[in-house]
Amino acid sequence: MKILIIEDQQELVKNMVQYLSTESYLCEVALDFDTARRKIESFDYDCILLDVTLPDGNGLTLLKELKENHKTEGVIIISAKDSIPDRIEGLNLGADDYLVKPFHLSELNARISAVIRRRKFGGQQVISLNELSIDLSAKLVFIQDKKIDLTRKEFDLLLFFASNKNKVVSKNSIAEHISGSELDVFDNFDFIYTHIKNLKRKLTQAGGTDNIKSVYGMGYKFEV
Amino acid sequence: MKLLNRTLKSYLVYSFLLLLVTVPVFYFVVRNVLLHAVDKSLKTQLGEIRNNLKANISTPDLEVWSELDKDIHLEKSDKYFEDYIHTRYLKTHENDKDLDPFRQIEASLKVNGQYYKLTISTSLVENEDLLASIVLVEALLLIALMLGMLWINRNISKKLWSPFYETLSKIQEYEFNKHGAIRLKGTNTTEFTDLNRSLESLLNKNYNTYLAQKEFTENASHEMQTPLAIFQSQLELLMQTAPLSEEQAGLINSMETNNKRLAKLNRSLLLLAKIENEEYQPTELVPIADLVKKFLPSFQYYFQKKNLKVIENYYDNITLQANKTLLEILISNLISNAVRHNIQGGKIWIDIRGANLAIKNTGNSERLETGRIYERFYKQGSEKDGIGLGLAIVQRICNINHFSIQYFHSDGMHEFKINFLPAA
Numbered sequence: 001m002k003i004l005i006i007e008d009q010q011e012l013v014k015n016m017v018q019y020l021s022t023e024s025y026l027c028e029v030a031l032d033f034d035t036a037r038r039k040i041e042s043f044d045y046d047c048i049l050l051d052v053t054l055p056d057g058n059g060l061t062l063l064k065e066l067k068e069n070h071k072t073e074g075v076i077i078i079s080a081k082d083s084i085p086d087r088i089e090g091l092n093l094g095a096d097d098y099l100v101k102p103f104h105l106s107e108l109n110a111r112i113s114a115v116i117r118r119r120k121f122g123g124q125q126v127i128s129l130n131e132l133s134i135d136l137s138a139k140l141v142f143i144q145d146k147k148i149d150l151t152r153k154e155f156d157l158l159l160f161f162a163s164n165k166n167k168v169v170s171k172n173s174i175a176e177h178i179s180g181s182e183l184d185v186f187d188n189f190d191f192i193y194t195h196i197k198n199l200k201r202k203l204t205q206a207g208g209t210d211n212i213k214s215v216y217g218m219g220y221k222f223e224v
Numbered sequence: 225m226k227l228l229n230r231t232l233k234s235y236l237v238y239s240f241l242l243l244l245v246t247v248p249v250f251y252f253v254v255r256n257v258l259l260h261a262v263d264k265s266l267k268t269q270l271g272e273i274r275n276n277l278k279a280n281i282s283t284p285d286l287e288v289w290s291e292l293d294k295d296i297h298l299e300k301s302d303k304y305f306e307d308y309i310h311t312r313y314l315k316t317h318e319n320d321k322d323l324d325p326f327r328q329i330e331a332s333l334k335v336n337g338q339y340y341k342l343t344i345s346t347s348l349v350e351n352e353d354l355l356a357s358i359v360l361v362e363a364l365l366l367i368a369l370m371l372g373m374l375w376i377n378r379n380i381s382k383k384l385w386s387p388f389y390e391t392l393s394k395i396q397e398y399e400f401n402k403h404g405a406i407r408l409k410g411t412n413t414t415e416f417t418d419l420n421r422s423l424e425s426l427l428n429k430n431y432n433t434y435l436a437q438k439e440f441t442e443n444a445s446h447e448m449q450t451p452l453a454i455f456q457s458q459l460e461l462l463m464q465t466a467p468l469s470e471e472q473a474g475l476i477n478s479m480e481t482n483n484k485r486l487a488k489l490n491r492s493l494l495l496l497a498k499i500e501n502e503e504y505q506p507t508e509l510v511p512i513a514d515l516v517k518k519f520l521p522s523f524q525y526y527f528q529k530k531n532l533k534v535i536e537n538y539y540d541n542i543t544l545q546a547n548k549t550l551l552e553i554l555i556s557n558l559i560s561n562a563v564r565h566n567i568q569g570g571k572i573w574i575d576i577r578g579a580n581l582a583i584k585n586t587g588n589s590e591r592l593e594t595g596r597i598y599e600r601f602y603k604q605g606s607e608k609d610g611i612g613l614g615l616a617i618v619q620r621i622c623n624i625n626h627f628s629i630q631y632f633h634s635d636g637m638h639e640f641k642i643n644f645l646p647a648a
Contacts, residue, residue, distance in 0.1 A: 009450050015457035019464075080449040082491060083498075084549050102453035102487050105460040168463040172480050179525065191529050216473035218480075219463060 001116060002026045002044070006036040006059060007051040007078065016049070019105040020112070022167070033057030040066060045073050046116050049108075052079040052090070060093055067094045074115035078103070104173035110163040127162055129224045131208060134162060143208040153178050154199045161212060161222035170219035196220065227388075228381050235377060239370040246366065251359050258351045259327065263309050266329040269344050270307065277335060286335060298333075301341035307331040316347065324349050387411035391420055398427070400434045401502065438501050445494035452487050459483065485611065492613040495553070496600075499620045504547040506625065512551070512644065513541035513576045519555055520574075523563065531569045539577045544644055546625055554621045557614045558583045558640055565589060565638065584639040591633035598629075 003025050007013050010031065017027045028045075030036035033056040040048070040062065048066075052059040063075060075097075077090040082100040090098050096115045099108060117125050117136060127134040133142045139155055141148045150158065160177050161169070174192050196212065204210050213221045273296075290298040308330055313323035325348040333340040391408055398406055406427045408420035459480050463473075498504065520534070527534055544551070562572045562585035570586035596602045598619035601612040618640075622629045628646035632639040 009454065011454045012450065012457060015454065015461055018461055019457065022464075080446060080453075084552075101449050102456040102483075105457050168460075170460065170463060170477070170480050172484050173460075215463075215468070216470045216477075218473040218477040 001046045002028065003112065004028050004030060004036070004039055004043075004045045004048045004073075006030045006049065006054070006062065008032060008053075008055050009051075016105065016108065019167075020109065023109065025112075033059075033062070036062055037065070040071070040073075044071075046120065047074045047076065047112050049112075050075055050077050050095070052077060052081065052086075060090065063090070063093045063095060072119065074119045076108075076111055076115060078108075104170070104176065106160070106164045106167065106169040106173045107177055109167075110160050110177070113163040127159075129162060129165065130211075132162075132203075132211075134159060143203070143206045146206050148202050148206045150199070150202060153195055154202070157195055157199055161220070165222050165224045168215050168219045168221045171217075174220065227385060228378065231381060232374060232378060235374060239366075239373070243363070243366050243370065247359060247363050250362050251355065254358055255355055258355060259311075262327045262346055262348070262351065263329070266309060266327065266344055266346060267307075270329055270331050270342070273342065273344075274331075274333070277333060286340070295345050297343040297345070298340050301332060301339045304332045304334070304339060305330075305341075311348065314345075316349070325352060384413070387413060387416040387420070391416070391423065395423065395427075400431055401500075405431055438497065441497035442494060442501060445490050445497060448490050449487075452483065452490065455483055456480070456487070489611045489613070492611060492617065496613065496617055496620060499550065499617070499624060502624070504550045506546045508546065508548045509543050510546050510548050510551050511541050511543045512581060513538040515548070515551060516555055516574060516576065516581070519552065519559070523559055526563045527572075530563060530566055532563065532566055533569075533571045535571060535573045537573070537575045537577075539575075540579075541576070542579050542644060544625075550621050550625070554618055554642075555581075557618050558642075561585075561614055561640075562638075579645040580641060580643050582639055582641045584637050587636060587638050589638075592631060592638065594631055597631060 001024060003020060005013055005016055005027055007016070007029075008031055013029050013031070017029065020027055028039060028043075030039050033054045036054070050059045050063060059077070059079075063077075066073060066075065075095045077095045077098045078101060079086065079090070079098065080101045087098045096118070097111050099111060125136050127136065131144050134140075135142070136159075139152075141150055141155065141158060156178055157174070160174065171192060174196075178192065178195060200210050200212050203212075211223050213223055215221050286298055290296055310328060310330075312326050312328055314326050315322075316324050326345045327348055328343050328345045331342045331344075333342050387409065394406070394408060406424060408424050411417050411420065459476055462476055468476075517536075517538070520536070526532075559572070559574075562583050565587045566572065566585050567588050572586075573582070573584040575582040575584070593602075598615050600616045602616075603612045619629060621627075622642060625644075626646070628643045630641045630643075632641065
């Protein structure tokens with residue numbers, strides 16, 4: 001899978017590349033508008049991460065050009081602007097997702113997988129991890145053909161872990177992911193324990209192995 | 225007291241005093257002058273009589289003369305006395321009721337060895353009338369002069385001070401965020417031109433400071449987002465390193481929590497700056513009850529977590545010309561607070577009646593300090609969650625939309641009431 005990262009903050013780009021490279025992604029980088037435009041014209045990507053404010057141009061212009069040229073790349077806008085009109089503008093121009101800085105790399109990773117799945121397989125995909133299979137279109141989870149009843153939150157959580165398999169995901173990122181992040185009503189994350197506890201119980205009860213490991217109270221790791 | 229009236233008052237007092245003093249003074253002076261003239265004529269008359277008497281004249285002649293001339297009276301006297309003049313009040317005619325003033329000169333005459341007392345009288349009635357007329361005319365003249373002066377003075381002052389009043393009214397209605405840099409008109413008066421120029425430079429200096437500050441907050445918040453994002457991503461990379469000790473994990477966890485807090489704080493500050501920079505224009509018609517109804521499901525998760533009962537009452541559905549994003553933030557912040565500061569198994573009442581939205585919740589904290597709750601970064605008691613900007617944002621949104629907000633506390637319930645259309 002080829003990903004183009006268009007972002008002018010070198011350090012941030014370096015971190016994104018480092019995190020995403022451990023997946024099966026091949027990351028290319030464009031630090032400015034012109035480089036980005038050349039790369040988009042010359043190559044095809046599976047997903048483009050697009051910063052709106054570039055030193056020599058507006059990222060949204062690139063997005064418009066992509067759509068005009070009927071390119072099929074999935075686009076995730078990464079922006080410091082978090083107001084609803086900004087998001088609506090980006091999404092109306094045809095972006096697949098909108099992520100506000102600062103973001104969790106685990107969240108970015110989950111969104112990239114979702115976009116690629118949607119683009120490449122039309123969402124008709126089953127993720128298989130050892131004995132576990134996740135049917136994305138039907139939103140069902142099986143362990144060796146045995147169906148597990150999960151709530152929507154638990155399903156989201158499992159998918160989030162699966163997208164970031166073999167990585168430590170922090171409690172903060174889990175909390176933001178499953179609460180939708182926008183509202184920030186609670187400042188402590190006690191509420192995620194219940195979801196994780198239930199998920200682990202349901203997986204083990206169905207005969208699966210408990211792959212969700214707690215990492216010193218800092219976060220969790222889904223080991224496959 | 226207004227400036228114009230102030231100068232006028234001094235003029236009025238002075239003119240009045242002048243009138244009060246000059247009219248009697250004038251009266252006495254003119255009266256003396258007149259008396260002096262009368263006296264002089266009496267003396268002349270007496271001198272002429274004395275001269276004429278040098279020729280011999282018989283006593284009967286004298287008596288006839290005295291009889292004929294009513295103004296001259298002769299009577300025998302037994303001694304000589306010095307001439308003297310005085311005023312007496314007498315009847316002009318026998319059957320007059322009132323007494324009239326007369327000026328009389330009395331003198332001693334010696335005719336044929338006999339002393340006579342000669343009295344020459346002149347009626348002062350005409351003089352008195354004259355005097356009265358003169359004083360009246362003088363008084364009227366003074367009054368006319370006074371009124372004229374007041375009128376002219378008033379008009380001239382008004383004209384002279386008009387640039388001042390213009391400047392004053394301009395400054396009174398001047399607001400940085402509405403009018404931008406100020407321009408004051410030039411005048412013909414050096415002092416006012418100087419005043420306007422000084423005011424202009426002072427205000428424009430302040431305006432620039434205001435602009436700089438406005439921009440600074442927004443720019444600073446924007447600039448902070450990048451390092452925050454970098455830091456966040458580095459922490460996540462750090463988490464992936466192995467081996468990781470429990471101590472290191474604890475530190476990373478704490479760093480991440482604080483970074484998240486910092487990011488949230490920054491976002492709120494940026495929002496406040498944007499509200500103050502009026503980047504949210506009231507462009508839409510928003511039905512409030514619909515907005516609240518649409519918003520509540522997104523809180524369902526939190527209501528369940530705290531086992532909260534939400535009681536909604538929508539009596540009306542007022543529609544406002546406002547910015548929808550801001551109204552959403554307003555409602556979201558108030559509901560978040562109602563959840564956050566609620567007790568397990570508590571209640572939230574949402575009530576829309578007329579132009580009022582009331583959000584009430586059970587809670588265990590004390591009454592909030594009414595005067596300080598809207599201050600930035602104000603936190604009451606032991607509250608350590610939250611960043612203390614939620615209500616500041618709510619208040620700013622209310623302010624720029626001219627909503628009124630009130631806080632009530634009774635029986636352990638906290639209530640925020642917003643009136644979207646407060647009476648002026």
